Amino acid sequence: MRNGGRASLRDRFPCSRRALLTAAAALPLTATAASTGGRTAAPEDDTARYFPRHGSYGHRTVAYDLRLSYDPDTAWLDGHATIHAVTNRCTRRVELDLARLTVQSAEIDGAPAAVRQRDGKAVLTVERALAEEQPFTVDIRYSGSPRPVRTPFGAIGWDRTGDDYDGTVVASQPLGAPSWFPCNDRPDDKAAYTVTVVVPDGHHALANGTLHERRALDDGSVAWTYHHPGPMASYLAAVYTGRFAHETHHADDNGSPVPLRNAYPAHLADRARHDLARQPEMLRHFAALFGPYPFETYGAVVVDAELAAPVENQTLSVFGRNHMDGRRGSETLVAHELAHQWYGNSVGLTDWQHIWLNEGFATYAEWLWSEHLGEYDAHDLAGQAWRELSRKRQNLRIGDPGRSRIFDDRIYVRGACTLHALRLALGDEHFFTVLRTWHDAHRGGSADTEAFVGHAERVTGRPLTTLIRPWLFDRTLPRFPV
Ligand SMILES: [Zn+2]
Structure with missing residues (x-):
């Protein structure tokens, strides 16, 4: 059962399940x-x-x-x-999500609440209704x-x-x-x-x-x-x-703009230390492109399990032991999860329909990191990605993919190609201004696809709908941008 549990863990982590830079x-x-x-x-x-x-x-x-x-x-x-x-409205019921755990007691503003648990919900009901726009405190054991x-x-x-x-x-x-x-x-x-x-x-x-x-x-x-x-x-x-073995750096120690703390199993220390060593440089580079890092700290945790993909938990991304090979074989993913701190975490989604705003951006950040290292230009990587996409089925609208397909690889890659098309159309200065101001405008909030298109048009003063919409809402892949 333990082995089975760990094996199935590999399939549980949908974020960034792909890594294009393995060429x-x-x-x-x-x-x-x-x-x-x-x-x-x-x-x-x-x-x-x-x-x-x-x-x-x-x-x-x-x-x-x-x-x-x-x-x-x-x-x-x-x-x-x-x-x-x-x-948000006058109510006697407060509805929370809680799965497979049992509520012992609950109070709202100190008054006992009746609890009904069913289908992943804990619904609390109190005698006295809460008014619209009323602050309240729930206490649950x-x-x-x-x-x-x-x-x-x-x-x-x-x-x-x-x-x-x-x-x-x-x-x-x-x-x-x-x-x-x-x-x-x-x-x-x-x-x-x-x-x-x-x-x-x-x-x-x-x-x-x-x-x-x-x-x-x-x-x-x-x-x-x-x-x-x-x-x-x-x-x-x-x-x-x-x-865990812990590694903590103050902001000034290593050139990182914020304190950095990593944690990994002691037996992986050498590999993890090497594979995560360029995070300060990544932080500086992405801050130069996207604007100041949005949170007070960052770090990576390596857990003693094999994960299908890392996940961008806020301020503390998680990697599996299989992502630390001592040769930076998964550094693309280290960059991807860090970029999510701006795009996905700080600027969140109003709903999962818009997930290309997370994954397209983080995938494009992988290409930007490669460009920074002098390995492959984003343009070459976009071309390679486009050719792979062109050989796949043309049946997905990445701007509204359907709930069962929010982690389809094509959202990641075509989302990044969408940004590359925008970059070619606008030039670097305007393109990165759009990215920086997009984060700045929605920092700490949530946004959607229409807001992004409108934002890009406002910032550049150019109509961009006819350029962007086919990438997001046509099933057929647009021609590779030149
Ligand atoms: Zn991701």
């Missing part, structure tokens, strides 16, 4: 409510969303404070979540043995790692977050996070953001508390536990 203490409610960028109007009908059963438009989240106690021997999790949120959530893309979320099976990895994109905490599981519901993980002495815990405190408890366990002001979507929140 906070909770913020005060008043402050964060305005800064999350998460003010998404509750639509009359949200069934147009790709996964309407995930997430709720009844409220928007401001901050999660999660206190988790995890026993690696029994794989048992005791959780205590305090969620600060604001209602829950427990169980967390396991990945079954999704159309395989089992995704909290999983176990290591030869002793006593480590933890979280890779939730797109629907796995409810496997470990009650959340509003929409890509555009962004919040601040404070996460405390209690593990036995000798084990380590990592989470998004910055380590605030590492405190030994009387029973011999250790509490690790991290804070990330975000704002961050639930699918990008992560916890990793296990035995």
Whole structure:
């Protein structure tokens, strides 16, 4: 069962599954409510969303404070979540996503709430209705043995790692977050996070953001508390536990614009240190192209398991041991996950339909990194990618691929070709101005394809619809740009 579990782990990580180059203490409610960028109007009908059963438009989240106690021997999790949120409408019900874990008790603003759990939802009901636009606090205690959530893309979320099976990895994109905490599981519901993980002495815990405190408890366990002001979507929140070698650099030590911390199993230290060594240079290069790095810290975690692909968890991307060969054989993916911190994480999606904005951009960043290293020009890589695309079926509209195909390789490659076509049409100066201002305009928020096209037109003063739309919305591949 352990071997089987680890083998299936390879299929659970959809982000960047391809590599072409193989040729906070909770913020005060008043402050964060305005800064999350998460003010998404509750639509009359949200069934147009790709996964309407995930997430709720009844409220928007401001901050999660999660206190988790995890026993690696029994794989048992005791959780205590305090969620600060604001209602979008008058309601007595608060709907959260939580899968395979049992709620013991729940309160809203100190009043007991009735809980009904079914089909991955925990629905809380209180006697007194909450008004529209009312800030409120949910307090939930829950427990169980967390396991990945079954999704159309395989089992995704909290999983176990290591030869002793006593480590933890979280890779939730797109629907796995409810496997470990009650959340509003929409890509555009962004919040601040404070996460405390209690593990036995000798084990380590990592989470998004910055380590605030590492405190030994009387029973011999250790509490690790991290804070990330975000704002961050639930699918990008992560916890990793296990035995790690840590490597931390202050911003000035290595030329990185922000503190950098990596973690990997000790037996992979030499390989990982070498394969991740150019991250500071990547950070500087991408900051020069895309604008300042959007978060307070960055790093990579290598888990003791084989992953099908790395994942861009916010401020702390995750790689499998199979991505560290000691020869930088997966450096393309190191660049891809870093680029997602701008495009995908800082600028998020209003819905999964627009995922080319994540994957096309991160794939194009792979080509930009190659160009920077003097290996292959983006133009040569785009040409190679276009030829491969032209030999595949022409039946996908990458701007609206359908929910079952959001991780189709063609979205990554054709999305990057779309950006290359734009670059050729605009020239480098205008093209990179579009990329930088796109991030700047939507930093910390969520956006969609129409907004991107409109943005590019405004910034350049040129009509671009006839150039961009065929790449995104025609099934037939446009001619290679010259
Ligand atoms: Zn990706």
